[in-house]
Amino acid sequence: MPKPAYHHGDLPQQIHQRALATLREQGEAAITLRTLASQLGVSATALYRHVTDRQSLLAELAIHGFRMLRERLLAVPTGNDRHALIGIGRVYVRFARDEPNLYRLMFSGHLFEKGSHPRLDAAGLGAFGVLENTVARAQQNGYLKPAPLAVYTAAAWSLVHGLSQLIIDGHLDDPDEQLATALSAILIDGTHTRPDTGRPHPTGETP
Amino acid sequence: MPKPAYHHGDLPQQIHQRALATLREQGEAAITLRTLASQLGVSATALYRHVTDRQSLLAELAIHGFRMLRERLLAVPTGNDRHALIGIGRVYVRFARDEPNLYRLMFSGHLFEKGSHPRLDAAGLGAFGVLENTVARAQQNGYLKPAPLAVYTAAAWSLVHGLSQLIIDGHLDDPDEQLATALSAILIDGTHTRPDTGRPHPTGETP
DNA sequence: GGTGCAATGTTAACGGCGTTAACTTAATGC
């Protein structure tokens, strides 16, 4: 077995892991450097060797969250446009429901002065890009009406983001993801060009 | 002129006003009872005669916000269903953009354990009710397809709430409310039954 | 293989916060 590196072990990773656990269990406000340090059996100021700030630590967690979200979105099958779009919506909302505190942190804009954590911004774009690609592909396939891509992606993102927030804050209930599915479908049915529901990989034909 | 009541004057109102101003200018985190008290020329603990908690004070501000939002939404003309729906969307998003910090507070679910501030929940429902009524009316008028009202309201709320959040957090830009309009229209065009754009007060006819 | 250096960790301390307790002052009700 590898003997523990340096003094403590891999403090950096342990900080991250413990902070993430606390975030999941008790929310962002419960993350304090002092208790975090004591849980790791280390003095409070030791953390500052590996973390510049409480903010930076939170930003790191948010980055982790965006990467998780991105991977989940990437796992949605893309063969059929409609299924892909609805799948993205469902998986997005499911992620928020599975990780409410993490999701809240990721989108707590007041904490992260936009631009002060470039890697965070990049991670956010990374996740958003998957959604954007899905919409773009559906449009290129002719499944969505020709309209500015930015408008469709904004609509899709707003819908799933809003629904996620409302669900995790207890304003809406969606035990079986019926809402997520229905809302995605409503949006799509207002924007697509064909009434079909399952044709994979359309090759240019238009109604 | 009325001489100042009691010791200080109307501390309760002044607390509320000053806190609201700080919220608007610097965000929720900047609201501290100590600086608030010192700004009002009063000791920190004096506030506790009029406010049970920092949380309660914040809840009060949020309530105020929901009432403001409600009034703005009520001012949207209702004569034409489509215009009413789009108007609701625009006004909603405009409110969030006008009062980003207040809006964030209103929907910072992690601060207000749902149920712990009944008046806040009521105020939230009050604002939501306006949106719900608008959707319900459009549906009764036959402008929206018959579908569960809860689904349509959830869709509408999710869309405007998500868009608001994304805008005030800097993820989306919408300088001229074009996005708010376009997104509302997209959602409506997927849910309405008639292609008309301006008939006021339909009286039961269906296509 | 000793040694200097940089990485890592520690204690002490500062200023700020929300909040409680105990006490003082002022207005009101009878």
Place this chain on the structure above:
DNA sequence: GCATTAAGTTAACGCCGTTAACATTGCACC
């Protein structure tokens, strides 16, 4: 006029993030 009670005060507790000054450990290099 006087008791009651509302309104405000000071002192203090415990927590927090963060900085400064100091101690220790492992590694690179001669």
